[in-house]
Amino acid sequence: MKRRLQWKDVGPGLGLAAALLGFSGAVAWAADLLTVTEREAGIRSEKKTYSPKVATVKEGDQVTLLEKDEPWLKVEFQGVQGWINQSSVTDDPNVVLSGTEAARGARATMQSAAQRGFTPEVEREYRSTRPNLDASFRFLDELQKVKYPEEQVMAFLRKGLLIEPAGGGTR
């Protein structure tokens, strides 16, 4: 004898289906999350290296991938959308970021230590074994503090006719 399909019959199945859909949705969402690997990077209004920044992201920040036009990726960060160079981000969830060494502690194996590579801690140890490089390292520390503002770079590009004098056509 046939009976009408009731909610109690399909409910659990739908629940399971919904859970599976939710899970696959989460996987898809996770795949669209990218991690910033530059110390600081700009999300740009256009697919041009020196176009105006709409947001600034830092190493470890996560952005959502919206669209690809390699080497440019359209991403969203904290509700703001714009373009970022694909070499500024990674889709590897296990990417090694700077400053995470201390948190790993002594439990890591030697092999995983090798995979962590040349970290700031290894650099400090290396410097202690190579005191003749101390002045060179201090030079590099200061070199990294010297910044050339993008306005200065843009003016240089314009004067050299590397972009149109009116300011359009930045690359």
Add this chain to the structure above:
Amino acid sequence: MTRRANHAVLWGLAAAAAASAGVCVSLALSGCGAVEKTADFLAGATAGTPESDMLRGVARAAESMKDYSPSQEHYIGRSVAAEILSRYKVHGDKALQEYVNLVGLAVLAAPEAAKTFSGYHFVVLEGQEVQAVSTPGGFVFLTEGAIRKAKDEDELASVLAHEIAHVTLKHGIQSIRAATRKQSAALLAQGAGGIASDAASQGTAQQKQLADLTRLFGGAIQDITTDLLVKGYSRQSEADADKLAAQILQSSGYARGALASYLGGLEHSSAGGKGGWLATHPSPQERIASLGELAQGSSPGEPIRRDRFRMRIPG
């Protein structure tokens, strides 16, 4: 700190670095090729011991890694850069340093140029030898001699584009992977048990790991610095870097043919000796031929850029 103050500190440190290290020491090849050849033998001979397992694990890890992360590349590159700085003297002309950095940043407008963890830094070194070299992470060095061989800004940009291409193509990182494997074999040959017992008596397991890693990477850093300055990359890597450099030049607005033009100037000049770029790279003639049609291509604005180049670098 203001930029002016930054510069003052920077060039003071440059002088200190040069004074402490001497200038452009002669380099000897490390001879690690022999070590590499014995790696398998050593691993087999000591198979089953914790030490050999550990070091082979390190070697495999270093070799099997798809990529170091940008921050790892940066810290490797900093140490290679420090080694290079210990062998050359930084040029004291601040205006020249700023100009070369602006040309470099103009080249980096090309989206094909890979971003690095901490951005690119361009450093002019003293010396009439034609030398240009880059490290992982984007530290780019070139001598005054390399700049003086350029006829205009586009040719200077082409040298920087070639070095940026090496960084983008990760040629330095590929070298460090190979050098790390050699170093793990070298540590094994020296007797890894000694390392373990020494470190164990000195401190915690974490300190021991740090000491092991420092020995492992430290030797590799010195190996690849020597390779960069004396042996250079493979012919194929150089050809790939030249082709990408031409594309980067075109994308950034500079003349695509500027690299071939610069190489043509090197070919017809004996000033500056036969060391540096001429010793570590294929012949200019071979490189121009390899570029094919990428050896051609002009750009609007070249005369204007030539004028400002001449203002910075009097002939």
